Amino acid sequence: xxxLLISFYFPPAGGGGVQRTLKLASQLPEFGITMHVLAPDDxxxxxxxxxxxxxxDAVVHRARYFGPRGRIPAEELYGRRGLERLQRQVAxxxxxxxxxxENASWALTAVRAATRIVRDSKIDCVITTSPPNSIHLIGAxxxxxxGVCWVADLRDALVAKSxxxxxxxxxxxxxxxxxxxxxxxxxxADAVVGSTEAIVHELLTINPALRSTVIPNxxxxxDFEALEYRPxxxxxxxxxxSFFGKRxxxxxxEALVGSxxxxxxxxxxxxxxxxxxxxxxxxxxxxLELHPFLPRAKTLDLQRNSEALLLLLPEIGERGRDVPxxxxxxxxxxRRPILAAVPRDGAAAALVREGEAGILVDPGDVGAIRExxxxxxxxxxxxxxxxxxxxxxxxxxxxxxxxxxxxxxxLKALV
Numbered sequence: 260x261x262x263l264l265i266s267f268y269f270p271p272a273g274g275g276g277v278q279r280t281l282k283l284a285s286q287l288p289e290f291g292i293t294m295h296v297l298a299p300d301d302x303x304x305x306x307x308x309x310x311x312x313x314x315x316d317a318v319v320h321r322a323r324y325f326g327p328r329g330r331i332p333a334e335e336l337y338g339r340r341g342l343e344r345l346q347r348q349v350a351x352x353x354x355x356x357x358x359x360x361e362n363a364s365w366a367l368t369a370v371r372a373a374t375r376i377v378r379d380s381k382i383d384c385v386i387t388t389s390p391p392n393s394i395h396l397i398g399a400x401x402x403x404x405x406g407v408c409w410v411a412d413l414r415d416a417l418v419a420k421s422x423x424x425x426x427x428x429x430x431x432x433x434x435x436x437x438x439x440x441x442x443x444x445x446x447x448a449d450a451v452v453g454s455t456e457a458i459v460h461e462l463l464t465i466n467p468a469l470r471s472t473v474i475p476n477x478x479x480x481x482d483f484e485a486l487e488y489r490p491x492x493x494x495x496x497x498x499x500x501s502f503f504g505k506r507x508x509x510x511x512x513e514a515l516v517g518s519x520x521x522x523x524x525x526x527x528x529x530x531x532x533x534x535x536x537x538x539x540x541x542x543x544x545x546x547l548e549l550h551p552f553l554p555r556a557k558t559l560d561l562q563r564n565s566e567a568l569l570l571l572l573p574e575i576g577e578r579g580r581d582v583p584x585x586x587x588x589x590x591x592x593x594r595r596p597i598l599a600a601v602p603r604d605g606a607a608a609a610l611v612r613e614g615e616a617g618i619l620v621d622p623g624d625v626g627a628i629r630e631x632x633x634x635x636x637x638x639x640x641x642x643x644x645x646x647x648x649x650x651x652x653x654x655x656x657x658x659x660x661x662x663x664x665x666x667x668x669x670l671k672a673l674v
Contacts, residue, residue, distance in 0.1 A: 260383040260674050261293045263376055265369065265398065267362055267391055269298035269319075273308030273552065275500060275585045279414060279454070279476055280388050282659050283666060285314040290667035295380055297373050299324035299365055310554045318380075322372040326364035359436035363393035370400045377405045383674045388412035392437060395444050402447065408673050411448040413458045414476075417441040445469050450673055452666070455606065470673075474666055476585045477659030478592040486563040488595065494522045494636050496598065498569040499558050500586045501529035505573040507622075508534060511600060514628035516541050519636050524569070527561060528552055562593040566644060567635050570611075572601040573622050588657065591616055594646055596638075598631050600624075614653050616646060 266280040284296050294317035302324040313319055376382060385407050387398035395411050402409040418437045444451060445465035452474050453459035459471045502508060508526065515524055524543075527550040538547065553561075562568060568590045587607055590597050597617030601607045611617050618634060620627040638644040655661060 260291070260671060261295065261380060262287065262384045262386060262670060263295045263297060263373065263380075263382045264317075264386045264388065265297045265373055265394060266388050267299060267302065267365065267394055268304070269296060270311035270313055271307050271309050272298075272302075272304040273306035273311065273554065274304075275589075276390070276414065277308070277311065278479070278555075278585070279412075281311065281314065282477070282479065283386075283663060284317045284319075286660055286663035287667055287670075288314075288316040289660075290664055292667055292670060294318070295320060295376055295382065297322060297369060297376060299369075302326065302362070302365065306552045308554045310556055320372060320376055322365070322368040324365050325367060327361055359433060359440050360391045360393050362391040363396070366393060366397050366400070369397050370404075373397060373401045374404050377401060377407050382407055384408040384410060384670050386410045386412055386670075388414065389417070390415050392417050392440050395440060395448075399443055399447050402449075408449045409447070410450045410452060410670070410673070411444045413444075413451065413453045413462075415454075416458050416461055417444065418461060441465060450669065452669065472665075472669060474662050474669075475657075476588050477662040478588040478654075478657045479659050480592045480654065482559055483563055483592050483594070486560055486593075489564055491564075491566065494519070494566045494639050495525060495564075496522060496567045496569050496632070496635075497525040497527065497561055497565040498571065499527040499562060499589070501552075502531050502534070506571060507573060508571060509537070510623050510625050511569065511571060511628055512538055512541060512543070512547075514625045514632060515543065515546065518629055518632045520546070522546060522632060522636060523548065525550065525561065525565070527558055559589065559593070562589060562595065565593075565595050566639055567596045567598055567617075568593065570597055570599040570601060570607065570617075571622065572599075572605070572607055574602050587611075588659075591657065596635060596644060596646055598628070598635060600628055610657070614649055614657075 264280060264284055268277050269280055270277060284294050287294050296317050296319045298321060300321040300323050377385065385398055385401055387394045389395060398409045398411060401407060418441050441462060442465055445462040450470040451459060451462055452472055454475055456473055459473055462469055463471060515522060523546050525548040529552065530549050570587055570590060587610060591614055597611055599607060599611045599617055599619050600622045603619055603621065608619050611619060618631045620631050
C-alpha cells in the first residue's frame, strides 16, 4: 500500500518533535508501505538541523510556505519596556490573527500539492501529524477532494486551555477554533492515533464511535549504538530540550546550590531569559553549563556521555500526568540513570519505574531533589552508578520499530 505523511516539522527542521514523523517515514517501508512525505519548503522554523538525514526509502515532496517565521513571543517581549515593548507587540500582532494557529496559511499550497500526490501516486492513506493543529484541515480537505482514507496523528492535545490571559478576545477565539478543529477530526477522520491516552480520550468525548488507538513515542536504541559513556572527573547531569509553559528548572537549580561541589548541571536547548537572569544570583559558576540548541547527533552524544540525565515535568493536572516528554524515550535509550522530577502518578514516572531507570521525586520538592542528587553522586563515587539490565520485554515494547510496526498494522487494516 501507499501512504502520504503530511508534516509541518520535517528535516531540515530540528527539535524533538521531528523524530516521530522522521522515523515513521524511514521505518514504515520495512513493513510493506510505500511512503511519500509532504513538508514545507522553508517554514522558517525556530530550530534547524541540517545534519538530520532524510529517509532513503521515502519520496519527499515540498510545498511553498507563506507565513510567519517561528518565534517565541514571550522571549522577544521579556525585558522590553515602554515604546520598545509596544513596537515589538505590534510586530507580533499579525501572527496572532492567523487562525486556528500561525501556521494555517500553509494549507493554501499544501492542499493542492497533497491532492496532486494522492491522485498521481495512487495513495491509499493520508496521515496528518500535529502540531500544528491546522495541518488536519489539509487532511480533511484532501479526503473530501479524493475520497482517500485519512488518519490524524496527534502528538499533543488539540484543545489547549487558555492561560491567565485567556479572557482576551483573540485567545478565546483561538480556543473556540481549536475545539472546532478537534470536532472536525473526531467526526471526519477514518482513524485517530494519539501519543497518549488523554489525547485520544479528548476526541472520544466528541465522537465515541471514533476509531482510535494509542501509539506512544518510542526509544531509538540504534541511535546510541556507536556512542559511549566516558566517565568524567566531575558528576555531569544533563537536561536536553527547551523550557516552555510551566516547565521549570528552578527547584532543581536551588537543590544544586546545596549539593556536592563536584556536580555540574548541563542544560542543552532554549533556556528562558528570565531564568538566565535569576540563575546568576545563585553563584553556581562553572557548575552550570547552558548550551544553545544543538544538532541531534551532538545532543545524543551528550546524553550518553553523562553520569546522569535530568527529566523535569511539572504538576499540571490530569492532562500533564498522561504526557511523558518525548525526551524520556531518548533518555531510556541512552542507558544513563535518570533523576526524574515528575508527577509520581503520571506516565513518565511509570516508565522510569518499570524500566528501573532512575530516581523519582516530586517536581517542586527542593529537599528531595537534593537528596536524589546526593544518592546518585554516592553511587558514582562507589562505582555502582550503572543501571541494572532492563526487565524482560521492556526494550522490545518501547522500541521505535515496535511503534512503527503497530502503525503499519493499523494502516493496512484501514485500507
